[in-house]
Amino acid sequence: MDDERDVRRRVIEAADRLFYAQGIQAVGMDAIRSEARVSLKRLYSLFASKDDLVAAVLADRSRQWDAGISAAAASAEGPRERLLAIYDFLGTWFREDGFRGCAFINSFGELGGVSPQVAEAVREQKASFRRYVDDLVAEAGGPPALGAQLAILAEGAQTTAAISGDTTAAADARTAAETLITTALATSG
Amino acid sequence: MDDERDVRRRVIEAADRLFYAQGIQAVGMDAIRSEARVSLKRLYSLFASKDDLVAAVLADRSRQWDAGISAAAASAEGPRERLLAIYDFLGTWFREDGFRGCAFINSFGELGGVSPQVAEAVREQKASFRRYVDDLVAEAGGPPALGAQLAILAEGAQTTAAISGDTTAAADARTAAETLITTALATSG
């Protein structure tokens, strides 16, 4: 018998796969039901509505992102290397099969104008990443403006890789980040 | 009597307003009909399908973008200033009422996975911008990699401004661009 937690996880992962590949509105609850091998009744007992499921998927993506960034930072020494590890993490992500950009950016583009919940979830995810970068910049002794610059590079790399399919955007962003960090530390130090 | 060209323009502008504010799938043909004050019959005589209208709207957005970039570059002297003018252009755009990010990025996030036409239109728009940047970089005597970096900054500024609502992303990107250009020219020259 399937544990409720297992089923919940299976539904979230199935929905995430479909949403990410096709967009949220293009995926019906029935397709999610099929992909997750769950009855509609069970699906709606776990999530009250599609909006709820979307929120759960975004929350899960947020956890995955944090875990990925943390893992990439774990093998880096010092704040500067941990900052640069962000772009290495992006690079391996971009090369994954089926990569289609940042799910948060995509969701915002699709539903940010009509769904305040989605818009807020995306904003919070980006604000959280921004805080992470700012903290590392402060730890490295860099000026606050550097955090904004490095975050912009990360966002730009994601959109560029998604649209043009050019996975080298991560390496380009990393090179730019190195220059910006070096310059900022030389000026402020 | 309304000239066919006038009506066509009115429809494209109405559809663009609605698509940009709410997303493409969230806007029905009937809403466009109302906004443009055109009969459904006339709408379908001008555009064979919603897909055709979407393509026309994106093409029009592309022309607007080119015109805006050109206008911003017109008052700048030399390739370096024309490159930086891009970020000034972004800054004034970000501050406009109803700004909700780059329509191409948004459209790609919404329909890039299911509509090859939309995906291709967005790709072409971004490739065209990239060529523009690359040409200016070459004119300035910078290395090819600089073009990629500056384009990533522009994309990242658009995404950041859209989601966080932070209009200073343009200025942050401009500052970063100045550093990258200066460093690249000092190294290569």
Added chain:
DNA sequence: TTGCCTTGAGAACGATCGTTCTCTACTCTA
């Protein structure tokens, strides 16, 4: 004026979607 063609307004159609309901099969308890 008469008849024809075009046009606008919106009803209608077929498809799809989110959500709920029905019905059946099955499991567990007493």
Added chain:
DNA sequence: TAGAGTAGAGAACGATCGTTCTCAAGGCAA
């Protein structure tokens, strides 16, 4: 074994969408 409760499969419902069709009103040639 009998009966109550649960869960799955999918039909059904109401809404909405893209698209087409109907029909009445109006302009224009003769």
